[in-house]
Amino acid sequence: MKSASLVRRHPIISLLALLLLALFAWVWHERVALRAFPQIISAYTAKEYCSCRYVMHNAADYCLGYVKQSVPTSRFVDDPNQRRVSAEGLGRSSTAVWVGEREGCRLEP
Template identity: 65%
Template sequence: MSHHGFVRRRPFCTVWWVLLIVLLGWVWQERVALWAFPDIISAYTAKEYCSCRYVMASDAEYCHGYVKQWLPTSGFNDDVASKRVTVGGMGRSNSAVWVGERQGCRLDP
């Protein structure tokens, strides 16, 4: 009886191993894009928040809600005096600064 149950469960185990191997293969192929992903998140958040805050002149609380991501950000800093927003997330950090009325915000290199 117990031997029979083992045989029944085994195909699922095999399927999970195949899926894991496929996933690892995909991660290896996409490693450059995946490595850039944390940078994209913090850069996007910094630029969107900067635009919301200084181009659209919305209040900080509204803009925080506007740029809230599924992925965690840390080290969020809104320097009102220099109109510079710095966002850290997943080990990377990016800044966006308000340039002017016509140019809006730009990412710092």
Template identity: 65%
Template sequence: MSRRPWVVRHPCASLLLLALLGLLGWGWQERVALGAFPDILSAYSAKEYCSCRYVMHNDAEYCRGYVRQFLPLSELRDEAERKRVSASGLGRSHSAAWLGERQGCRLEP
């Protein structure tokens, strides 16, 4: 009696295992970029909301909807009197502030 190899007996499981190994290899190669993603989420959201609200002069609810349609946030705080926005997501927070008509909004360090 001839036994076939495991790979031949379980082709779907073999393909799934191969795909998982490929995904792990890709994740390892992109580990720096993947590690930066939580910062990108909150920084992008703070800057986009600030620009929407204070550069384009849109309504606050419109800008909240605009920012949230792309990325999920845990908090978005708009300090209208200071024209400053803080966004938090995936455990990271960033702020952006309106500098003026010619400068627009800038991320704060």
């Protein structure tokens, strides 16, 4: 009976505690995907920009707009001579390099 009276006396605190518990359960369930998220930002930016620029032969300004995301990248380097693109976001960096006409661009390990 004490727990029922606690809920009746403090309904907002009880609701917030329940929502916090639900949030924790969701984070635990999605922990693998959430851990991979920071790497996805830089990898997507590098690979898509490389493909846009060197496979589709679009202008650099167009490709920068094409890969723009709501989560910004902290560093972006396009090396047209080597056809190599590096991007860094959320503390992770990725590099994509143009392999050839038939292969396109590939992320470096």
